Structures are given as structure tokens and as C-alpha cells.
Amino acid sequence: MKSLRRAAYFFLAPALLPIFLFFFVPALAAFVLSFTDFDIYALGNFQYVRFVGLKNYFQLLQDPLFWKATANTFYYVLIGGPLAIAASLGTALLLHAKVIRFKGFFRTVYFAPVVTTLVAVAVVWRFLYHPRFGLLNYVLGFFGIDPIDWLGDPNWAMPAIILMSMWKNFGYNMIIFIAGLQSIPEQLYEAARMDGANARQQFTSITLPMLMPTTVFVSIIAMIGNFQLFTEPYVMTQGGPVNSTLSLVLLMYQQGFRWWNLGYSAAIAFVLFGIILAGSLLQTWLQKRREA
Amino acid sequence: MQRLGKILILTLAIVVALATLAPALWMVSASCMAPGEASTFPPRLLPGDPTLEHYVTLFTRLRLLRYFGNSLILSVSITLISLFFNSMAGYAFAKYRFPGRDRLFRFLVAEMVIPAQVTTLPLFLMLNKMGLINTYFGVMVAGMATIYGIFLIRQFALAIPDSFIEAARMDGSSDFRIYWSVILPLCKPILITLAIFTFMGTWNDFLWPLIVLTDDAMYTLPVALANLTGEHVQDTELMMAGAVITVLPVMLVFIALQKYYISGIMAAGLKE
Numbered sequence: 101m102k103s104l105r106r107a108a109y110f111f112l113a114p115a116l117l118p119i120f121l122f123f124f125v126p127a128l129a130a131f132v133l134s135f136t137d138f139d140i141y142a143l144g145n146f147q148y149v150r151f152v153g154l155k156n157y158f159q160l161l162q163d164p165l166f167w168k169a170t171a172n173t174f175y176y177v178l179i180g181g182p183l184a185i186a187a188s189l190g191t192a193l194l195l196h197a198k199v200i201r202f203k204g205f206f207r208t209v210y211f212a213p214v215v216t217t218l219v220a221v222a223v224v225w226r227f228l229y230h231p232r233f234g235l236l237n238y239v240l241g242f243f244g245i246d247p248i249d250w251l252g253d254p255n256w257a258m259p260a261i262i263l264m265s266m267w268k269n270f271g272y273n274m275i276i277f278i279a280g281l282q283s284i285p286e287q288l289y290e291a292a293r294m295d296g297a298n299a300r301q302q303f304t305s306i307t308l309p310m311l312m313p314t315t316v317f318v319s320i321i322a323m324i325g326n327f328q329l330f331t332e333p334y335v336m337t338q339g340g341p342v343n344s345t346l347s348l349v350l351l352m353y354q355q356g357f358r359w360w361n362l363g364y365s366a367a368i369a370f371v372l373f374g375i376i377l378a379g380s381l382l383q384t385w386l387q388k389r390r391e392a
Numbered sequence: 393m394q395r396l397g398k399i400l401i402l403t404l405a406i407v408v409a410l411a412t413l414a415p416a417l418w419m420v421s422a423s424c425m426a427p428g429e430a431s432t433f434p435p436r437l438l439p440g441d442p443t444l445e446h447y448v449t450l451f452t453r454l455r456l457l458r459y460f461g462n463s464l465i466l467s468v469s470i471t472l473i474s475l476f477f478n479s480m481a482g483y484a485f486a487k488y489r490f491p492g493r494d495r496l497f498r499f500l501v502a503e504m505v506i507p508a509q510v511t512t513l514p515l516f517l518m519l520n521k522m523g524l525i526n527t528y529f530g531v532m533v534a535g536m537a538t539i540y541g542i543f544l545i546r547q548f549a550l551a552i553p554d555s556f557i558e559a560a561r562m563d564g565s566s567d568f569r570i571y572w573s574v575i576l577p578l579c580k581p582i583l584i585t586l587a588i589f590t591f592m593g594t595w596n597d598f599l600w601p602l603i604v605l606t607d608d609a610m611y612t613l614p615v616a617l618a619n620l621t622g623e624h625v626q627d628t629e630l631m632m633a634g635a636v637i638t639v640l641p642v643m644l645v646f647i648a649l650q651k652y653y654i655s656g657i658m659a660a661g662l663k664e
Contacts, residue, residue: 107567108488115481115537129514215646219614220635279658
């Protein structure tokens with residue numbers, strides 16, 4: 101028995117050691133760091149680090165940039181998230197329809213953007229959004245829509261980022277929705293048809309309720325990912341114009357690695373963590389309440 | 393009426409497919425255009441006189457081969473190491489009894505809510521102190537083992553009958569031998585799935601390599617590409633060629649192994 105226990109530890113150590121050293125310890129350290137004034141001088145000599153208590157957090161509350169970044173991030177999560185999930189659900193239903201042939205082909209095409217590299221996608225879309233030469237404005241021109249300065253206009257920059265990330269990501273959740281649709285027992289529909297339910301009634305009283313757990317799962321995962329918005333604004337707009345696409349992670353990055361205000365930056369990271377945690381708890385709580 | 397509905401659904405499916413493909417197709421097309429050709433009005437869809445000069449420039453003048461190599465080395469080694477470590481731990485959690493096992497596992501799973509960004513700054517400071525900034529190892533540390541990977545393997549290994557392991561033990565196999573020649577082969581489907589996820593995840597990763605790699609020669613493809621766009625804003629066609637080279641490898645891996653990849657996502661979505 102003792103040798104079995106030793107074997108277990110032997111198998112666990114190689115994975116748990118790096119996770120402990122390079123994940124748990126830094127996560128804890130981030131918490132401590134957020135109560136210090138760690139900056140470029142401290143980077144050279146740790147002796148310069150001082151505990152400042154909640155100073156960073158109070159400073160955040162008074163920082164208009166922080167509020168701007170928070171508002172932008174919530175904009176992205178609350179508008180972009182549901183839109184993306186609706187697109188995923190819509191395309192899943194589309195591919196689940198009996199009339200569609202070559203399902204595998206369509207599924208692969210819809211999914212392809214998910215595996216592409218975000219930086220490359222951002223580079224390409226930055227040009228698709230070009231106010232003069234971009235393909236998007238050109239296509240919109242056929243519908244009589246005047247050219248839009250997608251990334252240069254503070255009102256349009258965030259919608260542009262949302263549109264691009266919808267294109268990039270809808271395939272992922274679509275696959276999960278397809279799996280959810282496939283797991284709904286066919287008998288339910290047969291029974292409903294015998295009771296004389298039409299297609300719309302079948303959809304609202306069988307398909308949607310049966311997809312509820314999948315939708316909750318997908319929304320939580322999507323929300324967690326969306327709160328971490330970084331690469332899109334970093335590559336496409338650098339947070340501009342006039343900070344209209346500055347996200348919390350981008351602000352964290354700028355404060356930490358451009359200005360080397362690591363203590364302040366860690367406080368931003370922790371606020372982000374708190375928001376994500378609260379969001380996940382809220383969603384599971386709502387789900388439990390609905391079931392009860 | 394029903395016929396109309398069918399046509400409508402099919403048309404919609406095709407329109408979505410075209411909209412999905414359009415940016416990628418244009419990227420490939422523009423990468424073969426002459427300099428400045430993409431910046432014309434009305435926009436050109438196809439190159440007038442296709443050229444590969446931008447690809448040549450990328451590989452000769454801009455050291456893209458080096459970045460490609462960096463990305464490849466990092467992605468392959470992180471995939472192999474994490475597969476090895478995660479599978480050992482996942483197997484131990486599934487099939488060994490030891491004090492505190494379930495509590496330890498629950499603790500690990502609970503930690504999954506911590507976003508990676510939280511650990512970024514202290515991890516950078518740690519690596520800086522250890523002299524690992526701007527090294528391959530520095531990029532690798534964050535991915536050498538993952539809770540998600542351990543979790544996936546454990547779920548899969550739980551279904552392996554204990555009798556397989558006991559039989560091997562009767563035959564006098566050592567614990568490692570049982571893991572290596574009994575468990576690993578049985579876990580092949582989940583290992584392949586996890587391998588694709590990890591490979592693509594590391595290949596496409598941006599924030600962490602951007603932070604750890606400070607020297608130009610160490611950049612991965614995405615970091616190099618983001619850097620190039622800063623310097624060559626006007627060279628649209630060149631940027632598109634760079635984007636093609638960055639995207640192509642993951643695309644090929646995906647197309648070759650999509651069966652495993654997609655079933656992996658479906659399984660993850662259903663289990664929860």
C-alpha cells in the first residue's frame with residue numbers, strides 16, 4: 101500500500117510542481133503585490149518595495165482611465181457576448197436543420213475562424229475596416245450605406261471589435277450547441293407532434309428549454325473569455341481612438357509593462373478577477389433559481 | 393411553402409459560409425498582389441499579376457523562418473511536456489488512492505476560475521529574478537502542466553476498468569510501466585484531442601510570449617507579426633503574407649485532425 105502511495109506522488113509531482121510554482125504562487129503573489137507600490141525602481145532592487153495598503157485600489161476608483169476601461173469591457177461583454185451566443189445558436193440550428201446537406205463541410209467552414217491566430221485575424225480585419233480601401237465599406241456601399249471610419253471613430257471602434265470577434269468565435273459555441281441539439285431525445289418531438297404542436301411550439305417548449313443548461317455553460321465560458329479582451333484592441337487600435345477600446349487587460353498591460361507600475365497593475369488584475377468571479381457566481385445562481 | 397423554406401435555409405447557410413470565408417480568401421489573395429495594389433478603390437478582389445515577392449521578402453529580409461522556428465519549437469515542446477505531465481497526474485487522480493486525493497482535486501478544479509492575467513505580473517517578476525526572461529523556458533513554464541488537462545485525462549481514465557491495471561500488476565509490471573504501456577495507449581483519443589488543443593493554444597497565444605520575449609530574435613510568429621504591423625503599416629500586401637504564414641500551420645493541423653478536435657469540444661460542452 102505504501103508503495104502505491106509513493107507511486108501516486110511520483111505521478112503527481114511533475115504536474116503539480118509547475119502548477120504550484122508558476123500558477124498558485126504567482127496568483128497569491130499578485131494579491132500581495134496589489135498592496136504595494138512596486139514600480140520600476142523596485143524592479144531593480146526589491147528593497148524599495150513598500151506596503152501601501154489599499155492605496156492602489158483607492159487610486160483606481162479615482163482613475164478615469166480605469167472607469168473608461170471598465171465601461172468598455174462591460175460594453176464588450178454585455179453587448180458582444182449575447183450577440184455572439186445568438187449567432188452561435190442561430191448557426192447551430194441552421195446546421196441542425198434536416199434539409200442541409202454536406203453538414204460536415206459547412207461545420208468546418210463555420211468553425212475555421214476559431215482556429216486562426218487572433219493577431220493575424222486582427223491584421224486582416226484592420227484592413228477590411230479601412231475607411232477608403234476596405235472591403236466592408238465597399239460591400240455596404242451596394243446597400244447605399246455611407247463609408248464608416250470603423251476603427252477611427254470612437255463610436256464605431258468597439259462595435260467593429262465586437263463584429264470581428266463574433267466572426268472569429270461563433271463557431272466554437274456553435275459546436276457545443278450542435279452537441280446539445282443532438283442530445284435532445286427525438287421522442288420528445290414525436291410526442292409533441294402527436295399532441296398537435298407546430299414547429300414554433302416545438303421550438304419554444306422543447307428545443308429552447310432543453311438547451312438551457314448548454315446555454316448557461318456557454319455563456320459563463322464566453323463571459324470569462326470576453327472579460328479578458330486584450331489582443332484585438334492591442335493589435336487593431338492600441339486602445340484608441342480616445343480610449344474607446346481600452347479594455348481592463350489592456351490597461352493592466354500598459355500600467356504594468358509600459359509604465360512598470362506593477363503594484364497598480366496587479367490591483368487592476370484583481371479587480372478583473374473579482375468581476376469575473378462575481379459574474380460566474382451570478383450566472384450559476386440565476387440558473388439554480390430558475391430550476392428551483 | 394415548405395420548398396421555399398428549404399431554399400431559404402440553404403441560401404442562408406451558403407451566405408454565412410461565404411461571409412465566414414471572405415476575410416480569409418481576401419487575405420490570401422491580397423498577399424499575392426503587387427505592392428500598393430490592395431490600397432485602391434474600388435477594392436480589388438484578385439491580384440492582377442500574382443506575385444510571391446512578399447513571401448520572399450518575409451523569409452529573406454525579415455527573418456520569418458526564425459519566428460516560424462520559435463513558434464514551432466515552443467508549441468511542440470509545450471504540447472509534449474504538458475501531455476506527459478498531465479496524463480501522469482490525471483491517471484494518478486483517477487486510479488490511485490492516497491490521503492487527501494479528492495480534496496486536492498477539488499481544490500485544483502476550484503482554482504480554474506483564476507484568469508491567467510492575474511498571475512502574469514508576479515510570474516514575470518519571478519522569471520526576471522531567475523534570469524529566464526527572453527528564454528524558451530520562460531515561455532514554457534506557464535504551460536508545462538494545466539489543471540484543465542489533468543481534469544480531462546482524469547475523466548477519461550476513470551472509465552478504464554481496474555482489472556486492466558491489476559492484471560498488469562500481477563504480471564509484475566512496475567507502476568510506470570503500467571502507465572506507459574497500458575494506460576497511455578488506452579487514453580489515446582483524449583491525448584490526441586488534448587494535444588491539438590494545446591498545440592493550437594500555444595501557437596496562437598499572444599499576451600504571454602509578448603511579455604516574456606524581449607529580444608527580436610526570440611519572437612514567436614504572432615508577436616513578430618504584431619511588431620511588423622507597427623513598422624510596416626503601409627505594406628498591406630506584406631502584412632497579409634505574414635498573416636497567411638501565421639495562420640496556415642494551425643489551419644492544416646485543424647483540417648487534418650478536425651474529427652478529434654470537434655468531438656473534444658462537443659464532449660467538453662456536454663459534460664460540464
